[in-house]
Amino acid sequence: MTTMTEASVREFKMPDVGEGLTEAEILKWYVQPGDTVTDGQVVCEVETAKAAVELPIPYDGVVRELRFAEGTTVDVGTAIITVDVSGGAAPAAEPAPAAEPVPAAEPVPAAEPEEKPQARQPVLVGYGVAASSTKRRPRKGTEPTAAETAVQAAVQRELNGHGHAVAAQPAPEAPAVERARPLAKPPVRKLAKDLGVDLATVTPSGPEGVITREDVHAAVAAAPAAGPVAVPEQAPAAPAAAPVASYDGPRETRVPIKGVRKATAAAMVGSAFTAPHVTEFVTVDVTRTMKLVEELKQDKDLQGLRVNPLLLIAKALLVAIKRNPDINASWDEANQEIVLKHYVNLGIAAATPRGLIVPNIKDAHARTLPQLAESLGELVATARDGRTSPGAMQGGTVTITNVGVFGIDTGTPILNPGEAAILAVGAIKLQPWVHKGKVKPRQVTTLALSFDHRLVDGELGSKVLADIAAILEQPKRLITWG
Template structure:
């Protein structure tokens, strides 16, 4: 299904696409164009953040920007129009206010008469491909109108409000009360902020409670949050329908930060994992002096020149070898069918801390990579994560994960499993400590590893074997040659 519509005047509207799998909303981080700018097919017009990653959106046609529907910092539902482009050679003036029924395609911009318009946007020869994941599922854009609702002649369709068909609900005294009108995201926001919707006076059309109403009910009246006005090159249509960006605010003694995007998704995933999969964590403290020496030697290897060579590289390789020796650990739990699904591939996740929160992209088919290939993949994964350009696809399909808490000076931890995975290995700080080596106490490089696993899939024996194998390889890295 296409993410754009066109009216009779040649104005095309580009909708917020589902850039992941079943995502319902995204926040506009930055606009790269303004009203009046000329855009070309495939040009990136904005950057958005979903619950999984930051993604750049290209426009799929040529024209002049007529309107930007939402300012930066606004969270927009999938399927909402975010930008309008005049493809009929206009000067970039805003679209007229008269209602026009959007269609999937139009021959208005075609150079010659064509056959009757098909149900979906035609794909002219030479068109640049849109990002994988574009297009909104039909179920996510078709919304049932409320009963008796008047057709609003605006370019943004009136959404169905969950709960409007319910006659009432019982209040604390057992009497029925009228259910306030609000979109599901607004209800969720009110719940997160502890605001009772029945106490709010709605300011939206048809008595609908908006995000601004919810924030106004939280922020103290003497010091209301300033309204940020967006001044585009042309007037913005229907400003009352543009929600205010969700930002942190200070109540005097507290600062409240709305949870959204990656942090919101991470929180939900960790809660689901912690209370779904029975976690078991085992620990081992080991001497990694030989591994540290090997790291220094590999840095001088010509085959690894220019690649990321560090202890994490050898720890990752040791884990992959341990999984090869104990393949049953690489599995997932199918709740619906009550089955254990053993994987014959390893998509190795690497936890990465970013300004937007913790993400876990994974290296596809890491089990089949040589040491130089693994080093290259690790380097690309880290660089992409730091730039905030990790794609949603890179964070899907992981089987096991490594989290390196040692970079923060932490000895170890009890990591929570990534949802759908069987195990996660935490690597502690590598420190010079007194250690008994060949019968004498000597200063050695020592670290502690912690392996958490899903006890439905992995019993104590199997988990212990995997952790012991990783430790044995790091203590005697020659085993990488004999065991791999």
């Protein structure tokens, strides 16, 4: 790789976008060599072991070189892009080495217009805000697709078959058609790529024509089904001499272990084999809690907020921790100390396209019910959009994982590293239950509490789980105990 030694050329190095991270994967480049960039303009998106983050460039100038291709994992502190800040005309882009090509993230038309300036918020401290667009050089026309080539070949064979001498004539050059790049956030672009959706065909519903996750899912639902025709239920059996394969395509697919999933796997293995886990279970009648949820949905002080059973379960856990504060702790192996936390950063496990993440609500113990509802809503929305910051996933003290949303009764959750307890919430179902001496249909769920047996003994763990169950059975205890 050529080293830029000119004083006018600046190297932008991969920053540490979290606390102590050592590497990040380049997911997408938003610029190419020859593009003009301005201070604060986002030039690429990277994925760390914690989240996906957009990186702004701290220079004004012209892009000289992209040092790494999309999909490459780069160590923190390594130069990833060079920018000519002299203010001169853009030099001709040097061809990328064969080993490190920089593929375009999406097909582009013959000439791409300037994008509408988009106001951006600061991503990293000190980079500021930029509202600018990237100026791109006109690109060469795209090569004919495989389908077009096949059609041309078929026509040629047909004409030759009738004895006509057909001279190869170059196809008339089609006029360049300008098409604006669809507006969508990076997580939405990745979702569309994973689902095979062309964003240019999606009708946007977001503000200022931005394509949302719902728009992508709607496009998938509206698309005609592809692939082989389904076999009728009474289809005749295939002859023994011609067995039918179980399915078409490759028999295996290998997916690289990296990013969030790699970090999660390492953390879970470390937790499972470092902290001795104990899990206790309790099945509880939550009929009164479900009635309270419906009443709170009509409360004017909670209008527009996310009110669901998880909100009251989170509040019940916070009250139980207040009554049994020793469970809100961590094990300091280096100093051989138990660290008691006088605050609760409540983690909520969230499944995302990039893997499982656990963002947390800072100082959840100090929040009122409306404030807790607002924080839960923001946490879930941010996680679904793939915008969870690394800081939001650090410093958790206790976690809730809601496996009930998948119809699961319960599970044995693994502790989030550095925490002493995690609560799993199962599905809430209508079941026969003995209530006031009679068997009646009641709303029932199963809770599971895993805890680190080095610092939480069976008595403490049982008290916490029993308090949570008691509150959910009689939610008025949120007032009398809270």
